[in-house]
Amino acid sequence: EDQVTQSPEALRLQEGESSSLNCSYTVSGLRGLFWYRQDPGKGPEFLFTLYSAGEEKEKERLKATLTKKESFLHITAPKPEDSATYLCAVREDYGNKLVFGAGTILRVKS
Amino acid sequence: DAGVIQSPRHEVTEMGQEVTLRCKPISGHDYLFWYRQTMMRGLELLIYFNNNVPIDDSGMPEDRFSAKMPNASFSTLKIQPSEPRDSAVYFCASRFGLAGGPYVYEQFFGPGTRLTVL
Numbered sequence: 233e234d235q236v237t238q239s240p241e242a243l244r245l246q247e248g249e250s251s252s253l254n255c256s257y258t259v260s261g262l263r264g265l266f267w268y269r270q271d272p273g274k275g276p277e278f279l280f281t282l283y284s285a286g287e288e289k290e291k292e293r294l295k296a297t298l299t300k301k302e303s304f305l306h307i308t309a310p311k312p313e314d315s316a317t318y319l320c321a322v323r324e325d326y327g328n329k330l331v332f333g334a335g336t337i338l339r340v341k342s
Numbered sequence: 343d344a345g346v347i348q349s350p351r352h353e354v355t356e357m358g359q360e361v362t363l364r365c366k367p368i369s370g371h372d373y374l375f376w377y378r379q380t381m382m383r384g385l386e387l388l389i390y391f392n393n394n395v396p397i398d399d400s401g402m403p404e405d406r407f408s409a410k411m412p413n414a415s416f417s418t419l420k421i422q423p424s425e426p427r428d429s430a431v432y433f434c435a436s437r438f439g440l441a442g443g444p445y446v447y448e449q450f451f452g453p454g455t456r457l458t459v460l
Contacts, residue, residue: 264447275346275433275451276385319385323447328373328397330449332385 235259236322238333245340248309253336255320256302264323265303266330267296269316276319310340344368346452348434354458360422363455365434366415372439375449376409376419379431391417392439424459431456 239254257265264283268276280289282298289296293314295306305318317337321330347366355361367374375390389399394411402409406425411417421428435449 266448268451273453275435275453278448278450281448328390328392328447329387330447331387334384 235324235331236320236333238318238320238336240336241334242337243339245307245310245338247311247340247342250306250308250310252307253305253318253338254302255305255333257320257322259322259324259331261325262322263326265298266321266323267303267305268319268321270319270335271316279318307338310338312340312342314338315340346434346436346450348432348452348455350455351453352456352458354460355424356460357425358423359459360420361424361428361457361459363419363432363434363457365417365419365452367417367434367436368450369415370438371436371450372414373437373449374411374417375435375437376417377433377435377451379433379454385433388419421457424457426459429457429459 235258237256245251264281266281267279269279270276280296282296285298285300287298293308297304315338317335319332319335321332323330346368349364372393376388377385378388379385388401389409390397391411407421409419431454433451433454435451437449
């Protein structure tokens with residue numbers, strides 16, 4: 233069973249059209265949920281870490297939220313430069329590994 | 343800071359050849375991770391080191407893969423012999439090892455090495 237599931241697989245938005253990406257997880261002891269952005273041909277770039285249900289983090293047009301079973305990455309008034317693959321990962325218990333989801337490919341058209 | 347450095351950025355080789363990928367972590371980071379990314383399987387952890395010592399290699403697909411970290415600023419991932427199914431993008435990532443802080447578990451990734459085995 234997948235520990236981290238991201239949806240949708242792909243999302244197309246018009247510039248300015250706000251939406252949300254979902255990351256659901258099934259790990260028993262969450263010790264951190266991480267959001268990354270990956271541009272084509274590049275390595276994942278760290279965006280946020282969330283540790284507790286109810287926690288929120290913001291950066292420019294992005295806001296990440298966390299519940300006990302899932303996290304959302306809200307994108308407000310996106311621009312074409314927000315186009316990328318967004319990955320979430322979880323850290324289970326007190327280990328050092330991150331388990332990544334398959335990602336959501338976001339395309340924002342002007 | 344230069345970030346995580348990987349070389350080569352692209353590697354094309356023929357089946358059966360030895361391939362060596364290289365990584366220089368961010369200075370001061372004492373955890374180093376090797377990942378493989380494919381369309382089918384996404385981003386998978388292969389092995390990670392702490393203070394140059396391999397801690398968990400359970401993700402290494404088979405004995406053809408080996409990794410070393412001879413010092414704090416250099417690591418290699420070797421595939422011998424290489425096979426077409428090894429074609430993927432290989433990433434190296436590093437992070438601080440200081441426990442107890444709120445933001446010490448995020449990993450910082452290099453640009454990756456795109457490996458093509460013909």
